[in-house]
Amino acid sequence: MTEVRRSATAAASERIASLDALRAGALFLGVVLHSLMSVGTIGWVVTDDSRVPVADAIINGIHVFRMPLFFALAGYFARGSLARRGPRRFAADRAKRILAPMVALWPVAVLPVIVVAIAFAITHPDVPTTPPSDDPLAIATPAHLWFLWSLTQLYVLLLLASWLLPKVTSAERRERVSDALARVLTGPAAPLWAAIPLVAALWLQPSGIVGPATLRPELPATLAFGGAFGVGWCWAGTADALDRLRRGWQLRLAGGVVLTALCLIVGAPAPGQSSLLGLLTTLVAYPLATWLWVYGLVGFAATWLRAPRTGVRYLAEASYWVYLTHLGWVCLLQFAVADLAWPWPLKVLLVIAGTMVATLSTYHLLVRSTLIGRWLNGRTYSFRRPSAGSDQPAELAEASR
Incomplete structure (x- = not known):
């Protein structure tokens, strides 16, 4: 059993090309999602002249699986990182790579969004806007950086559990439980078991789980995303996790697509709604769709x-910087094209392309081979030559940025 445990830890510590590619793809879906927000009917920083329900459908479809996937990958890699570094070095590394960027880069990541919101409100006084929050904590909103703040909280809980559990239970019992959870959560019925925390979260908040708008912890989000983190942690308890997760991925993806379509047709329940169909959609179809997507994509x-692949590796390395800085570029470009009488798909494509060019260019010129890159990614790279090796530790993927 000890050898299996070491093998599982090693597997969760190596650079894994498949999960790098998956993480990068999910990151870029975030750029797509935010670029669509201005043409959707949901309130946003910029309101485009074109507003189409199909944008809402795409946004909500991406929301079904994207953040649970990120947190599951984070949990998978956190297990190997904690085992290799130990609690103190793990805490220091996470503070440096996760918490510090959230605080230090807030002016670069969030302040431009606030500036664009003010500029749009001034230049479009007749366009209805979302009223400002009366919550005093909203002044320092983490905006899209809520992921880093939630991840920091989960790391604190993880460190507390790693300190407390050895005091109340034996190593042998912990290994037995870990092995059982790993087998269950990589087995045929795994999506059903993985969905349980999300069901509990949606019971508390049937309108849907979103990232916290302030630094205040929120129980539904903690249950949903903490549960996903725990699922990934349990995956790393067996050395053949990825081989087990490959089984039946086609059926799982197909099921996720079908259930997502059902959820989009039925929609979230209105306040006070208690119909059987709404209840089944919220507490059964949506959680199961989420985890069928996650398992299918993995x-x-x-x-x-x-x-x-060298190109995928490069994008994975750039993904953290893209995540941190993309939203300001998205909102600025949405502001620039909002009043143009162009087809909305063209405007969205321009926003996506412009954002990717801006973020990847600044990454290559200002981050990749500089001290900022060492801070965010753990090392610097040659300015001219793309990395092709596999020497960078994969714990960077644990942030699923």
Whole structure:
């Protein structure tokens, strides 16, 4: 059993090309999602002249699986990182790579969004806007950086559990429980078991789980995303996790697509709604769709994206910087095209392309081979030559940025 445990830890500590590719793809879906917000009917920083319900459908479809996938990957890699570094070095590394960037780069990541929101409100006084929050904590909103703040809280809980559990239970019992959870959560019925925390979260907040708008912890979000983190942690308890997760990925993805379509048709329940169909959609179809997507995507990546690719590796390395800085560029470009009488798909594509060019260019010129890159990614790279090796530790993926 000890050898299996070491093998599992090693597997969760190595650079894994398939999960790098999956993480990068999910990151870029975030750029797509935010670029669509201005043409959707949901309130946003910028309101485009074109507002189409199909944008809402795409946004909500991406929301079904994207953040649970990030947190599951974070939990998977956190297990190997904690085992290799030990609690103190793990805490110091996470404070440096996760908490410090959230605080230090807030002016770069969030302040431009606030400036664009003010500029749009001044130049479009007749366009209805979302009223400002009366919550005093909203002044220092983490905005899209809520992921880093939630992840920091989960790391604190993880460190507390790693300190407390050895005091109340034996190592042998912990290993037995870990092995059982790993087998269950990588087995045929795994999506059903993985969905349980999300069901509990949606019972508390049937309108849907979103990232906290302030630094105040929120129980539904903690249950939903902490549960996903725990699922990934349990995956790393067996050395053959990715091989097990490859099984049946096609059926899982197909099921996720079908259930997502059902959820989009039925929609979230209105306040006070108690219909049986609304209840089943919220507490059964949506959680199961989420985890069928997550398991299907991980299985797909483990099957078809196993070979390292230099371009994918580069994008994975750039993804943290893209995540941190993309929203300001998105909102600025949305502001620039909002009043143009162009087809909305063209405007969205321009926003996506412009954002990717801006973020990847600044990454290559200002981050990749500088001290900022060492801070965020743990090392610097040659300015001219793309990395092709596999020497960078994969714990950077644990942030699923």
